[in-house]
Amino acid sequence: MALIYLGLAMKDLIGIAGYVVSIGHPDPHAYVDILRLRLEVMHHCKNPGVIGRRAGTMEWILSPAPYIAVMRWVGPDAKIYRVLASARMKVSRPTFVGRSRKPIRVGN
Amino acid sequence: MAEPIKLENLRDLISMGAVKTATILGQKGGFAVLAKAGVQERILANKVGQVRMFATTDTAVKELARLGLSLFVVDITQYEKGLLRAPRTDVTERAKRAAAALEHEQWFRAQVDEALQQEESGVATLHDHDDVWAEVTKATAVALARKNSEPTSLTTATPSRGRKKGS
Numbered sequence: 001m002a003l004i005y006l007g008l009a010m011k012d013l014i015g016i017a018g019y020v021v022s023i024g025h026p027d028p029h030a031y032v033d034i035l036r037l038r039l040e041v042m043h044h045c046k047n048p049g050v051i052g053r054r055a056g057t058m059e060w061i062l063s064p065a066p067y068i069a070v071m072r073w074v075g076p077d078a079k080i081y082r083v084l085a086s087a088r089m090k091v092s093r094p095t096f097v098g099r100s101r102k103p104i105r106v107g108n
Numbered sequence: 109m110a111e112p113i114k115l116e117n118l119r120d121l122i123s124m125g126a127v128k129t130a131t132i133l134g135q136k137g138g139f140a141v142l143a144k145a146g147v148q149e150r151i152l153a154n155k156v157g158q159v160r161m162f163a164t165t166d167t168a169v170k171e172l173a174r175l176g177l178s179l180f181v182v183d184i185t186q187y188e189k190g191l192l193r194a195p196r197t198d199v200t201e202r203a204k205r206a207a208a209a210l211e212h213e214q215w216f217r218a219q220v221d222e223a224l225q226q227e228e229s230g231v232a233t234l235h236d237h238d239d240v241w242a243e244v245t246k247a248t249a250v251a252l253a254r255k256n257s258e259p260t261s262l263t264t265a266t267p268s269r270g271r272k273k274g275s
Contacts, residue, residue, distance in 0.1 A: 002236070002237065003236075003237040004234050004235070004236070004237075005234070005235045005236075005237070005240045006223055006226065006227065006232045006233070006234065006235075007226075007232060007233035007234075007235065008219075008222065008223045008226065008232070009223070009240075010235050010240045010243060010244070013240065013241075013244045014243065014244055014247040017244050017247050017248040017251060018247065018248075018251045020248075021248065021251035021252050021255055022251070022255070028248050028251070028252060029245070029248055029249075032244055032245065032248050036241050036244075039237075040237075052220070053213070053216060053217050053220060054217060054220045054221065054224060057220060057224075068216075070220050070223070079234075081220060081223040081224065081227070082219050082220055082223050084216055084219055084220075085212075087212065
């Protein structure tokens, strides 16, 4: 019973670590540890995951981090294919609410 | 000024054969529909009695076709380009968000496909959990060290916008 990673998944995780550092996160090591622990817990609980976007794949939601691990159960082992952002990383702040055409004033 | 007529009444007149022709009349920013009932001219109005405007001739033609009128004249002598309604910025924002979500979905699928293809073709490398996280921790430390070694930009006094006193 093991967690196995494809090379691309490892590349993704290294990319995430680089991104977390680049945005000036106060504790990148802790952030990366959250991902690791989340994967370990999912694996330990034998979480089947949700049905993936591609046939035959499953997805683990690595909340609270905004990432999804695309995986497959191969017998007792979990094979991680990719670890990808679950949403766009840069979300533009909405300037309008509902049908109102008046911009929201923030602050003063 | 022609007397306004509601859609249901115009439909009745057309079905009775009282209205056989209409004019799509170009106005500022859109088109109105002028129906000829005998010697009288009636302008198509909305439910509250205001002149019903169509943004394009296409929409006017579609409405006339729905009413059962197949003969009409287009008069653009008074037509002026413009917008009937203010642009819907909220709709644009929503459409942008939907497009961005779709783009992310396509990107996500492409990333997964790449991994699946690598596995199928046998070029994918497999790594143990401990090895991967040792690498990730090392990469984090390297990235942090690089970031910390970067020279911090000194804050420089921003030039004042106003005119200096005495100059």
